[in-house]
Each structure stands twice: as structure tokens, then as C-alpha cells.
Amino acid sequence: MQDLTLVMAQFDPLVGDVPGNADRAIETVREARIEHGADIVVLPELFLTGYPPEDLLLRPSMETRLRHARARMAEKMARDVMVIVGYPGRREGQNWNLAGVLYNGEWLGEYAKQALPNYEVFDEQRYFATGSQPLVIEHKGAKFGILICEDIWSETPVRQARDAGAEILVTLNASPFHQDKPAERLALLEARAREVALPIVYVNQIGGQDELVFDGGSACVNADGELMVQAPHWAVGLMPVQFVREQQRWVPRAGETEPEVAPEENLYCALVTGLRDYVNKSGFGGVVLGLSGGIDSALSLAIAVDALGPQRVHAVMMPYHYTADISKQDAAEQAEMLGVDYEVLPIESMVEAFMETLSESFAGTERDTTEENLQSRCRGVLLMALSNKKGLMVLTTGNKSEMAVGYATLYGDMVGGYNAIKDVYKTWVYRLARWRNTESPAIPERVIERPPSAELAPDQKDSDSLPDYDVLDAILVRYIEGDMSAEAIIAAGFDREDVYRVVQLVDRCEYKRRQAPVGVRVTRRGFGRDRRYPIVNGWQPGE
Amino acid sequence: MQDLTLVMAQFDPLVGDVPGNADRAIETVREARIEHGADIVVLPELFLTGYPPEDLLLRPSMETRLRHARARMAEKMARDVMVIVGYPGRREGQNWNLAGVLYNGEWLGEYAKQALPNYEVFDEQRYFATGSQPLVIEHKGAKFGILICEDIWSETPVRQARDAGAEILVTLNASPFHQDKPAERLALLEARAREVALPIVYVNQIGGQDELVFDGGSACVNADGELMVQAPHWAVGLMPVQFVREQQRWVPRAGETEPEVAPEENLYCALVTGLRDYVNKSGFGGVVLGLSGGIDSALSLAIAVDALGPQRVHAVMMPYHYTADISKQDAAEQAEMLGVDYEVLPIESMVEAFMETLSESFAGTERDTTEENLQSRCRGVLLMALSNKKGLMVLTTGNKSEMAVGYATLYGDMVGGYNAIKDVYKTWVYRLARWRNTESPAIPERVIERPPSAELAPDQKDSDSLPDYDVLDAILVRYIEGDMSAEAIIAAGFDREDVYRVVQLVDRCEYKRRQAPVGVRVTRRGFGRDRRYPIVNGWQPGE
Known part of the structure; x- marks a missing residue:
């Protein structure tokens, strides 16, 4: 019984460039095969369109382009390696957020994402219908249950995959960064792995796209919740990991798990x-x-x-x-x-x-x-x-x-x-x-x-x-990210006059922010797609 | 058996001003009772918050304010008149888009919207959980089935209301204008009324809110699909209609149906x-x-x-x-x-x-x-x-x-x-x-x-x-509102060079539009919440 080498392809697609991203996938898999002897390569969520493709998904010609790209991938992709890659697809008159499995020129199956985030910066229910079926693919004697991003934060799709016989969970992600996100993500992976007693391979996108930035940090967690390998944050690259069949465990194939860095x-x-x-x-x-x-x-x-x-x-x-x-x-x-x-x-x-x-x-x-x-x-x-x-x-x-x-x-x-x-x-x-x-x-x-x-x-x-910046920022974090009311912030120990002044300024300046340039979102709530406030607004500070 | 007077309150709330909107509702109902002897007054969708309240819905203090407003309405609302009014509400840890029924100081029931639009300018699935139950309220011997906006465009909620015994459908709306919308809306109402063989009372918001403008045009359609009364477009006001029990038909109580106006x-x-x-x-x-x-x-x-x-x-x-x-x-x-x-x-x-x-x-x-x-x-x-x-x-x-x-x-x-x-x-x-x-x-x-x-x-x-404006606009309508590809527009008879130039300009100028001031949306796809395109974008014109 042989061991398996899986390569996490932590790459940076260009949103909208479907043919270019397909070429990037072909090139990446070739390199993973040659350099690391990959049996399986996993690419991020919606890799062929980049994430988030937004309303480009509404263009009918998107489907044409994706069909051509997938045909080209089937033709040109390196052989003897299974590729799992994300893209949107149209079926039964609706769009779906899919993960497709390609092996030796044949698309073997597609998984449709079940948990579609529609909060914060996400608008996935604007575009996608909700999947309901698990997909478990067997390769070289191991059974891989496929999931996409938010699915792993949700209990049903994970259990479904396990119940369908998955021995390893593979999740394709486009999980944007904010300051607390890497730690939250890792805690979730560790807990989820323990809960279903299965190892998890988590592959994340990297790079900036308008106001979003993806930090990578792809990871392998074993069934006991132990983090075995973590790819670097903030670096494009291939991260090979080896599944040792006998122990049902992942071990690192190259590189070291990144040391912790200062916030x-x-x-x-x-x-x-x-x-x-x-x-x-x-x-x-x-x-x-x-x-x-x-x-x-x-x-x-x-x-x-x-x-x-x-x-x-x-x-x-x-x-x-x-x-x-x-x-x-x-x-x-x-x-x-x-x-x-x-x-x-x-x-x-x-x-x-x-x-x-x-x-x-x-x-x-x-x-x-x-x-x-x-x-x-x-x-x-x-x-x-x-x-x-x-x-x-x-x-x-x-x-x-x-x-x-x-x-x-x-x-x-x-x-x-x-x-x-x-x-x-x-x-x-x-x-x-x-x-x-x-x-x-x-x-x-x-x-x-x-x-x-x-x-x-x-x-x-x-x-x-303005109040001193340490006071100002403390009030702002509570109001903007914590959704606390003026009175609740005062009750937490801040000066009444400061709080009312700050909160009123925030409410009144929406018109300015609406015309501001985009910028990197790094907190739990940035001023952009993340915070959708009316400009004309009769809301008054208070309880 | 007596006839019934219903007043359609085509009013303009101020987004976010919950206490003010509650006072507007109290004042409106008083006037409807005094001036028109209303038995029932219907106000638009989400009247207490205004539409769309956007992320104000995420503030925990919204629920506090709504509770106070509804208590005040129960206390101060004119008696002997049934009021149906829209507001958001929290139950079971989730927000719902509700229509509440108030009569003589008591809230008798709440209907939760079932069809939540999450396309074009709408983000309702960002905020609301999906209702599943009909609500039929009896008043003075007539049974009213309550619906909210998108519900009437969807078959299930309408049939549910009929199957639950509704004799009259009442729908609360915040249906924004675009150039073709009034005609589409009316055609839908006429077809839906015939389909379920029930009269429909349709009450719409009026007024501008950021990029949206609501045209009013509230209407009564009889069970045979005949438009009986239409309130003016672009005017705030009360429109009384009378339900003649014997004929199961609505007849106008005052005013005339607005004559058709030029586009x-x-x-x-x-x-x-x-x-x-x-x-x-x-x-x-x-x-x-x-x-x-x-x-x-x-x-x-x-x-x-x-x-x-x-x-x-x-x-x-x-x-x-x-x-x-x-x-x-x-x-x-x-x-x-x-x-x-x-x-x-x-x-x-x-x-x-x-x-x-x-x-x-x-x-x-x-x-x-x-x-x-x-x-x-x-x-x-x-x-x-x-x-x-x-x-x-x-x-x-x-x-x-x-x-x-x-x-x-x-x-x-x-x-x-x-x-x-x-x-x-x-x-x-x-x-x-x-x-x-x-x-x-x-x-x-x-x-x-x-x-x-x-x-x-x-x-x-x-x-x-630039090409002449008649050519430019024809290309733009096809590209922006029709989502046609460059090649499809050329196939429709336009000059290749013009089309590619125009389409490229549109794609490249997203960064400018993102910083543009808001303005009134009047087409099927405005540049605003309606069209969410990436700025960094590798999409190329073509098929």
C-alpha cells in the first residue's frame, strides 16, 4: 500500500482572466508533478475566475470561456496526477460554486458548495445556487471528501462527507485576511478535524484583489487536531505534504511550518x-x-x-x-x-x-x-x-x-x-x-x-x-466593528460627550467614504463592501 | 353584510428614523380614519426603518428601537381601524422582514417575507431569514392574505395564502423604479390576480433614498385581473378604495386612476x-x-x-x-x-x-x-x-x-x-x-x-x-444592461472597432465609477449597488 503526495498550490489568480488562470493551473500542476512527484494537486476556490469575480458571473459569455478553459485543461494537464480546482459552473439554469476533479484528461466529478456566505464582504447568494450533495473521490486507494471554504465552518457538509466515506477532507478556499483571521481559521480546522476524526487539507488563495487580501497559510491538520504543516503566509508557492497510509497521518514533505510572526x-x-x-x-x-x-x-x-x-x-x-x-x-x-x-x-x-x-x-x-x-x-x-x-x-x-x-x-x-x-x-x-x-x-x-x-x-x-487617538480608536472599534450603541459604549467607560461626537461624525460622513478609493481590508469590518450604510440616514445616536 | 374601506398609505419614510417613522404611521392612520373612514390602512414594506435600511439592520439597538416604536404605535394608534405595516424583527436569533397587524392596541400577528431578493440592488439574504408560513387575518368578515413585495412575484407564497383561505391579497412593497418597472409591475399584478382568482391590493413606498427612487403607483386589481384603482405615481398620499362585498370587487372611493403619462x-x-x-x-x-x-x-x-x-x-x-x-x-x-x-x-x-x-x-x-x-x-x-x-x-x-x-x-x-x-x-x-x-x-x-x-x-x-451618441448608447445598453458580449453585439449589426473600443472603455473605467457620487437609478442596471464589478479585472472583450 503506497503513500500519497499531495501538493497544496497556494496561488494567485487574476480575477476575470479565465484563459490565463487555466494556463496558470496547467503550469502549476506540471511543476508540482516534476518537482514534487505530486499524486494530487489542490488549487483554491474559484481559481479559474479568481475570487471574487463579482458580477462577471452574470455575463453569459463567462460560461463559454469556462467551457473552453476546462477543455484546454483536460487536454494539456500533466498526466498521472489528480487535480482538484475551483470554478463556477452553470447547470439547470443556475450558477454553482464548484470544485472539479480532473484526472488524465477526464473531468471525473464536481462538488457544489453548500454553505454560501452572504455577509460581510461576501455576496455568494447573489450568484450561486446551494449544493446539497457530498462528493467523495477515491484516488490511489484513499477517499477524499471535497469541500469549499465556508462548508468547513458549517457542520452539515463536513458530516455528509464523512458519512459518504471520506477518509481525508480536502477544502478549497478563498478566505480573505483580517487581523484575527489566521488564528480563527486554525482553531476551526483543529476543532473540526477532531470532531469528525478526519485529517483536513486546507488550500487558500493568496494575493490582493481590490479591497480584499488573501494571506495563504494553507494547512494540513491531522485527525487528532494537530497542525502538521502550514504553508507560509504572504508567499505564493507549492507546499507538498505526504499522507502516510499506515498511520492515516500527514507529514511534511519539505519546508518547515512557518514560525509565528508578530501581529x-x-x-x-x-x-x-x-x-x-x-x-x-x-x-x-x-x-x-x-x-x-x-x-x-x-x-x-x-x-x-x-x-x-x-x-x-x-x-x-x-x-x-x-x-x-x-x-x-x-x-x-x-x-x-x-x-x-x-x-x-x-x-x-x-x-x-x-x-x-x-x-x-x-x-x-x-x-x-x-x-x-x-x-x-x-x-x-x-x-x-x-x-x-x-x-x-x-x-x-x-x-x-x-x-x-x-x-x-x-x-x-x-x-x-x-x-x-x-x-x-x-x-x-x-x-x-x-x-x-x-x-x-x-x-x-x-x-x-x-x-x-x-x-x-x-x-x-x-x-x-478630536479626542486622543487611543480614546478615539477605542470608541471607533466598539461602534464600527462591535456595532455597540452610543449608550453601550458610554456604559463601557467612555466619556459621554466624546462618544456622541464621534458616533455622530461616523454617521454623517458616509457620503465621504462612499467616494473614497478602495484599500486593503484588514479588520473585521472595513469601509467597503463590508459595511453597507445608507447615506441619507435618520438614525440618531442613543440606546 | 357591510362593505369595507381600505386606505393605501403611499408614504415616504426616512431611512433609519424609527421613532419618526412610527409617528408618521400614527399620523397617517389618524388621517385615514378621519378623512376616509378607513377600516383598514396598509403601509409599505419595512416602513418603520425605511427601505433599504442596509447594515443598520445589523445594529443590536435596532431591535430596541423597534420595540419602543411598536409599543408607542399600539398605545397611540387610532382605534377601530386595522393597520398593516412593515418592519424588521428578531426571532429565534435571526432577523425577518415582517408585516405586522395592529388593531385596537394589540399586535394580532406577523407575517414573515418568504421571497427575499438578493440580486440587482437587493441584498435581503444578507439580513433576513426566509419565512415559510402564510398569514390570513379576518377583519369585518373578510379574510386578508398578507404578502410582502417579492412574494407576489413568486408562486408559492401566493398559492399558500389562497389555500389558507384568503379572499383578498394585500401586499406591502418597497419596489424601486426603473423605466420599465411600472408596466411590468401592473402586468404581473393582473396576471397573478387572474391566476389565483383573488383581488390584490398593492401598496408601494414613494420617494428617493440614495440611488433608489420609489414611484408609488399603488394599485387595486380585481380577481378578473382588471385594474380598478391606481394611486398617482410620484405623489405621497392616501388612496381609499372600497371593497363591495356582494360583488367581491374593489371600487374607487375617491380620485381617478392616473392617466398614462409619456415615458x-x-x-x-x-x-x-x-x-x-x-x-x-x-x-x-x-x-x-x-x-x-x-x-x-x-x-x-x-x-x-x-x-x-x-x-x-x-x-x-x-x-x-x-x-x-x-x-x-x-x-x-x-x-x-x-x-x-x-x-x-x-x-x-x-x-x-x-x-x-x-x-x-x-x-x-x-x-x-x-x-x-x-x-x-x-x-x-x-x-x-x-x-x-x-x-x-x-x-x-x-x-x-x-x-x-x-x-x-x-x-x-x-x-x-x-x-x-x-x-x-x-x-x-x-x-x-x-x-x-x-x-x-x-x-x-x-x-x-x-x-x-x-x-x-x-x-x-x-x-x-466617441461614436455618435445613438450608436454609443445602443452599444452600451447591450453591454451594460443586456450583458451581451462584444462579439454578440457585433453580430447584432454594430461596427467591430466601435464595439471593442466602447467595451474596453467600460471595463477599464470601473475605478472612476467607484468614486462617483450616487445618483438616481432609473434603468434596469445602474452604476451603483446594482452593478458590482471588480476594479482589478483581467476580463477581455470577446466571445
Whole structure:
């Protein structure tokens, strides 16, 4: 009785590129066969379309393309290796989220996903009908029960597979990252394996797609719940594992299980991956960003350089009267430290031209945030002009605390194609900056130490108009991610006035967030597909 | 045996304002009782939260607020009248989309919606569990089978209600408008009534909510499929109908069934309603818009004036070198014609300040769309400054054809809080402008007659870079609303090069649309919640 080698193909498809993803699958399986002698290769959920394909699934020609891709895979796929791969398919007038089994040129069977997530960022019930049958495939004397992602979080499909005779559960996944997700996922796998007393092979997608980022971390868990192998997070690759028949156990074939990493490192990798894939998959030459001397743009610059390399990053300092000298010094210092292109474009002449043009319309009015927004918008226009002329994407640099309370200017500092720190609270911006500097110097220490300011008015500090960030963030986490009411947050020990002010700001700024660029989601609830709030909204803070 | 008076309460709740909507219900029922002697009052689907409440449904305090509201309604509601009203509710750990029956201070029963739409703009399976039981309530000797919206489009709930003894079907709706919807809805009601041989009372919400607009058009259809009464479209109000027991038929109690209106009028009313409710429900004093002398801003101005009155509309002409004299004349003429505030702010000095500042960065490059975008963005910044200073919302004026192919400048002409013509194809912009002028002069004829131009370069015309709008729109309708592939559109008789160019532009501009302001959805597929496309997207035009 022989042992089995299974290869977990932790790969990154391009959403919508059906023929390209089919070629990637063919190439991957060939490599798994040659390099590792794979008997079985498992690819992620919906690999042929990428995840999430969204409304591309509604195009009738999607089915045509998938038919061609599967025919091509049957023809070109390496022989003597069983391939399990995810794709959508049409049957009985409905779409299904499928896992197909291909062996020596024949598609042997298809499993239809049963648990279709339709919460948070997921809309699977918009597209798919619900499967009801298990699929158990025998290969080289072992019986594999196939599952897709959410199925493993649900009891019925798992038990069904076991009752149908599965000896090993294989699950294809496109499980997006958030900060607590890797630990939750592993705990679930361990518990589920013990519960049904079966080993589980879990293969996850990797890479960034719009606001989602997939962390990989594919894993093998034995029937006693022991984690046997874990593929790296944040790295594309093949991870071979061996099933030792006699012991009914998986053992590693190569590599080591990844050591645990600090939460800062994990988060930082998510931001780098999200930005890198957005820029590269969109075909941009690089990014341009405004460097203010503040911590948000400084961290964004470090992420951009780590994602794309210094040659593809262009930084611009756009000073005005209120820009402190140390801001200019620190921006220049960081640009030099990281080796990026850097220029200084003062905004005085534009701001003055606007104020002069508007002087009659504004006659008799007081100075207010209009003038602050004007500075921010002149910077936005400059960045967009550089973007248009040089083919660089503008990187937006506002953090989640700001986006939550609307402490950002529409068409000003909010311009851009992508925001790497969109879902990172300010307190975490500091943590990440400090952690990044422990790897190598990337952010001048003074940027981390000085009190934060938008520098849009004389001697302005963020703390003039907002609670301290540790308080602000604590309130925001409870309101946004915890769905706690204002009164419940107060009861948890926060100042009444702070809470009402913050909650009201969050509610009123939905219109701003709706026009914000996308960015990497890294918390339990990001501002994007994840949080669908009305703009016109009569909800009042309270109980 | 007595006859029955039922009042269809075609009202406009404010999303999220649970206590306010409860008060509106109490007031409405009181009026229906006093004015019309109502035995029964029917209010729309999810009236207490407004539709769609979106993720407000995930807040635990929603349930608290609903409990208070329903207690208050039981206490304060007029007596001797049965009230049927929609609201969400929590039971067995899940949310349900309910219709509750209130009579003399007691909640007599609740029906849970069975058919939960999760397509197009709808996300009901994100929030609600699926009902399975009919509810038939007897009142004054007649048996009412209660249904909610999508239920009536589905066979099972309708048959269930009939089998449970219903003599009359009452359906509570929040059915959003698109151009073909009123006719489709009526045809469905007539067919369904005949099918089960029961009369149907159909009560719809009215008013605008973000991108959705509800047209009302509540109706009574008799068992033979004859439309007996139809409430006006686009008007809030009470519509009493009488059930004549002996004939088992509904007859009108007051008013006339609305005469058929032209498709242009219907669409125009949708745009006016959407804009008016967005501005008023958000508490803006009024709107400011850029008037270019072109047809899009001219139509938008007419809509704004019809929605808000001329006192609440401020128009700005922002000329540059390329602005034709007739553009300036026509803009001034229309502003005077409609009696709105009007000012002229030339953009030369700002454009020059930007070009001067960028001269070194741009050294050695050719003139391209960067310079055109710069003009557009200077206008955007001016409008936003006026908006900030005067508390007016910027009205965006780009049409659907432009938004589809990205013929619009992010942070330029795309700035604004709301776009009344966002979902109106250019060919329809012309139809609406012509129709509007038949009511009263609102748009100078020359604006309608001259060839369209963005006026961002010398002698520029839209037709220089795009197919003629009748061809463009025909391709767009097939691609966006029909989901036809490029090859299928070519096979339908369109030029290959045109089709590929247009389809590619649509695919590539998702990033722009994602940052566009919301606007009224009036077609089968608007750019908003209705069309969820990936930004990073490897899909290529073809089969």
C-alpha cells in the first residue's frame, strides 16, 4: 500500500482572466508533478475566475470561456496526477460554486458548495445556487471528501462527507485576511478535524484583489487536531505534504511550518501585498504620493517602497504657510533614506489664485474649513496632474480613524487609486511604523514622536478637534466593528460627550467614504463592501 | 353584510428614523380614519426603518428601537381601524422582514417575507431569514392574505395564502423604479390576480433614498385581473378604495386612476424626486452646479429648479480659453430664464498657477489629457469651495454614457454629492430636454441643437473621440444592461472597432465609477449597488 503526495498550490489568480488562470493551473500542476512527484494537486476556490469575480458571473459569455478553459485543461494537464480546482459552473439554469476533479484528461466529478456566505464582504447568494450533495473521490486507494471554504465552518457538509466515506477532507478556499483571521481559521480546522476524526487539507488563495487580501497559510491538520504543516503566509508557492497510509497521518514533505510572526508584521505584509497586487495587476508603472512630514504618508511611503521598490515610487512635498520646517526636513530625509524620487511643489500660488477668484463670492464671510479644504484640494490636483502625465497611480494615505470621522478632504487628501492604510487605525499606524523601523530604518523617528497635525491652519493639532487617538480608536472599534450603541459604549467607560461626537461624525460622513478609493481590508469590518450604510440616514445616536 | 374601506398609505419614510417613522404611521392612520373612514390602512414594506435600511439592520439597538416604536404605535394608534405595516424583527436569533397587524392596541400577528431578493440592488439574504408560513387575518368578515413585495412575484407564497383561505391579497412593497418597472409591475399584478382568482391590493413606498427612487403607483386589481384603482405615481398620499362585498370587487372611493403619462415625463419625475429627497432628507440648503452651456448641465439645472425651486439653486459658469461665446450666452440665458442665482468665475489664473508650478516636472513632455483634466479639476475645486462656504451641495451633471466610458474627470466634473442624471443615457438627456421644454421654456433651444463638446481643447467635439451618441448608447445598453458580449453585439449589426473600443472603455473605467457620487437609478442596471464589478479585472472583450 503506497503513500500519497499531495501538493497544496497556494496561488494567485487574476480575477476575470479565465484563459490565463487555466494556463496558470496547467503550469502549476506540471511543476508540482516534476518537482514534487505530486499524486494530487489542490488549487483554491474559484481559481479559474479568481475570487471574487463579482458580477462577471452574470455575463453569459463567462460560461463559454469556462467551457473552453476546462477543455484546454483536460487536454494539456500533466498526466498521472489528480487535480482538484475551483470554478463556477452553470447547470439547470443556475450558477454553482464548484470544485472539479480532473484526472488524465477526464473531468471525473464536481462538488457544489453548500454553505454560501452572504455577509460581510461576501455576496455568494447573489450568484450561486446551494449544493446539497457530498462528493467523495477515491484516488490511489484513499477517499477524499471535497469541500469549499465556508462548508468547513458549517457542520452539515463536513458530516455528509464523512458519512459518504471520506477518509481525508480536502477544502478549497478563498478566505480573505483580517487581523484575527489566521488564528480563527486554525482553531476551526483543529476543532473540526477532531470532531469528525478526519485529517483536513486546507488550500487558500493568496494575493490582493481590490479591497480584499488573501494571506495563504494553507494547512494540513491531522485527525487528532494537530497542525502538521502550514504553508507560509504572504508567499505564493507549492507546499507538498505526504499522507502516510499506515498511520492515516500527514507529514511534511519539505519546508518547515512557518514560525509565528508578530501581529505588526502580519498586518504590514497584508498592506504590502494588497498595494503591490493592485498596482501590478492594474498595470501601473508605479505610484506617486504626497509626503507631508506626518506619520500616515511616511508609513504609506515605506509600504510603497517595500511593495514596489524605490524606483517605482515618486514622493512630493507640497508645502504651504502652515507647513512646519521640520515637516519639510523630515519628508526630505525619509525620501533620501528610502531612495525615492522626491520633489517639492509649494501650493501658495494656486491657493492665492482660488482665493482671489472667490473673493467676491466670499465677501463678508469668515474664514472656516473652506480655506483648509482648498489647500488640501490644490495638493490633490497637483498629485493627479503628476499621475496623469507620468502614468503613476496616486497612493492615498488617510488612515481608518480619519476615514471614520471624516477628518479628510474629499478631492483633497482623499484623491487616489488605492489606499494601503485605509483600514488601519491611527494607533496601529504608530505600531506599524515602530515595527517597520526595527527591520531597517524607514521612517524618521521625529515623524513618529511629534504630535499629529493636518497643518491646514496655524498651530493646528489633531487633538484640537478630536479626542486622543487611543480614546478615539477605542470608541471607533466598539461602534464600527462591535456595532455597540452610543449608550453601550458610554456604559463601557467612555466619556459621554466624546462618544456622541464621534458616533455622530461616523454617521454623517458616509457620503465621504462612499467616494473614497478602495484599500486593503484588514479588520473585521472595513469601509467597503463590508459595511453597507445608507447615506441619507435618520438614525440618531442613543440606546 | 357591510362593505369595507381600505386606505393605501403611499408614504415616504426616512431611512433609519424609527421613532419618526412610527409617528408618521400614527399620523397617517389618524388621517385615514378621519378623512376616509378607513377600516383598514396598509403601509409599505419595512416602513418603520425605511427601505433599504442596509447594515443598520445589523445594529443590536435596532431591535430596541423597534420595540419602543411598536409599543408607542399600539398605545397611540387610532382605534377601530386595522393597520398593516412593515418592519424588521428578531426571532429565534435571526432577523425577518415582517408585516405586522395592529388593531385596537394589540399586535394580532406577523407575517414573515418568504421571497427575499438578493440580486440587482437587493441584498435581503444578507439580513433576513426566509419565512415559510402564510398569514390570513379576518377583519369585518373578510379574510386578508398578507404578502410582502417579492412574494407576489413568486408562486408559492401566493398559492399558500389562497389555500389558507384568503379572499383578498394585500401586499406591502418597497419596489424601486426603473423605466420599465411600472408596466411590468401592473402586468404581473393582473396576471397573478387572474391566476389565483383573488383581488390584490398593492401598496408601494414613494420617494428617493440614495440611488433608489420609489414611484408609488399603488394599485387595486380585481380577481378578473382588471385594474380598478391606481394611486398617482410620484405623489405621497392616501388612496381609499372600497371593497363591495356582494360583488367581491374593489371600487374607487375617491380620485381617478392616473392617466398614462409619456415615458419622458415619468423619467423626469423620477429624477426630480430622487434629487429633491436626497437634498431635503440630508438637510442641505440647496445646490450649486457648474453651468457649461452644454446640455447635461442645462438639463440638471432644470431638474434642480423643479425639485427645489429657483431660490435654492446656484449656478456658476467657469469659462476658459476654449469656452465658446455661445456657451457663455446660453448659460446666462438659462439662468435668467429659470430665475436662479448666477455667477461667472473664469479659471485662467488657477490653471496658469498649476501649469507654472508643474512646469519643471512636465519639462520635455507633450500636451495631453493632463491639461484638460486640470481645467476640469479647477472647476471642481471652485464648486467645492462654494459648497463649503455656502452649505450648498454640489450637483454633479455627468450622464450615464459618459460615466460608462469614463468620459469624465475624477475630482473634476465628477465632484459632487449627487447626480440627478447619472443613470440617463445621452440620447435620453436630449429627449428629456425636449420634453421639458414642451411644459414650459427651461432650456435654450440652441443648447439642445448644437453638437456636444467638453470644450477642454480647441474646437473639441465629443464625436472626435466617441461614436455618435445613438450608436454609443445602443452599444452600451447591450453591454451594460443586456450583458451581451462584444462579439454578440457585433453580430447584432454594430461596427467591430466601435464595439471593442466602447467595451474596453467600460471595463477599464470601473475605478472612476467607484468614486462617483450616487445618483438616481432609473434603468434596469445602474452604476451603483446594482452593478458590482471588480476594479482589478483581467476580463477581455470577446466571445
